Amino acid sequence: MSVVRVLGSRAAGKTTYLTALASFAKKQANFSVTPINDEAKKLANWAENILEQGGRLTPTDAEKSPNELPSYLFLIEGKQRFQKQRIDLSIRDYSGEIFEKMAQDSMLDQKTQSHINSCLNKDITGCLIMLTAWEKSEDNKYRKALDYFTRTMEIRKRDQNLRLALVMGKCERGEIWPGRIEPETDLFDLYLPSTKKLLEARIPSKNLGFFAVSAFGVLGKNDPRPNRIDEYGKEGTHAVLRDPELWQPYNLLAPIFWAGRL
Numbered sequence: 177m178s179v180v181r182v183l184g185s186r187a188a189g190k191t192t193y194l195t196a197l198a199s200f201a202k203k204q205a206n207f208s209v210t211p212i213n214d215e216a217k218k219l220a221n222w223a224e225n226i227l228e229q230g231g232r233l234t235p236t237d238a239e240k241s242p243n244e245l246p247s248y249l250f251l252i253e254g255k256q257r258f259q260k261q262r263i264d265l266s267i268r269d270y271s272g273e274i275f276e277k278m279a280q281d282s283m284l285d286q287k288t289q290s291h292i293n294s295c296l297n298k299d300i301t302g303c304l305i306m307l308t309a310w311e312k313s314e315d316n317k318y319r320k321a322l323d324y325f326t327r328t329m330e331i332r333k334r335d336q337n338l339r340l341a342l343v344m345g346k347c348e349r350g351e352i353w354p355g356r357i358e359p360e361t362d363l364f365d366l367y368l369p370s371t372k373k374l375l376e377a378r379i380p381s382k383n384l385g386f387f388a389v390s391a392f393g394v395l396g397k398n399d400p401r402p403n404r405i406d407e408y409g410k411e412g413t414h415a416v417l418r419d420p421e422l423w424q425p426y427n428l429l430a431p432i433f434w435a436g437r438l
């Protein structure tokens with residue numbers, strides 16, 4: 177079983193990513209993603225709601241203890257670069273609050289610390305760190321959070337043997353869509369240099385991966401406009417698919433296959 181954890185800043189798109197993954201099978205001929213447990217099935221059923229009507233899953237509850245958070249079980253099968261692949265995946269996403277707290281200077285409360293520790297248990301294969309912004313101030317924030325996280329990795333003796341996939345989400349956005357092809361240089365070196373430097377200093381390069389994903393994607397091969405519109409509702413803006421018929425999320429599986437490889 178590959179056990180993967182998803183961390184990242186608030187509203188980075190973590191839950192939407194998992195939702196898109198859960199219902200991905202319907203849209204891709206060469207891959208199947210089968211929800212195994214009830215939690216995963218629920219997520220798959222939510223997909224339409226979230227992607228087409230912009231409903232939001234309630235944000236992951238930071239008050240819950242790690243064991244109370246749902247783990248989604250999926251069987252993913254398919255071909256990647258002409259090779260058959262199969263992954264039994266257990267994946268869980270954490271509240272963005274945890275990531276935000278790691279970026280602050282104050283001491284972490286015990287609950288937050290126990291969440292972080294639970295991402296570093298021996299059975300965890302890899303972590304996806306989902307990020308969304310590219311401003312200088314965010315680079316600082318991300319660096320701080322990951323400074324804390326990688327120091328905890330070291331304390332818990334996972335700094336040499338846990339894969340970290342740095343994932344830039346919402347990559348259908350026009351400013352960064354061209355950078356998706358080589359995210360390491362064209363997104364992370366360019367926009368988040370101090371975050372990247374820190375990680376390179378702490379984590380062996382074989383355990384460090386850089387990815388760009390989008391739960392929404394663009395309208396077509398020859399039409400790079402985002403397949404997304406922002407709707408304004410009671411709870412602020414949220415993104416929904418512009419044309420559900422053309423839904424083609426980008427690169428959802430690559431970070432999972434990489435971080436979950438046994």
Ligand SMILES: Nc1nc2c(ncn2[C@@H]2O[C@H](COP(=O)(O)OP(=O)(O)O)[C@@H](O)[C@H]2O)c(=O)[nH]1
Nearest residue numbers: 186187188189190191192346390391392414415
């Ligand atoms: N543009 C864009 N927006 C997205 C994408 N994925 C999620 N979002 C939006 O980002 C907001 C936060 O998403 P959510 O999954 O709840 O974030 P979480 O807090 O990290 O779990 C919502 O308004 C989503 O519609 C994406 O791939 N592209």
Ligand SMILES: [Mg+2]
Nearest residue numbers: 190191235236
């Ligand atoms: Mg969430």
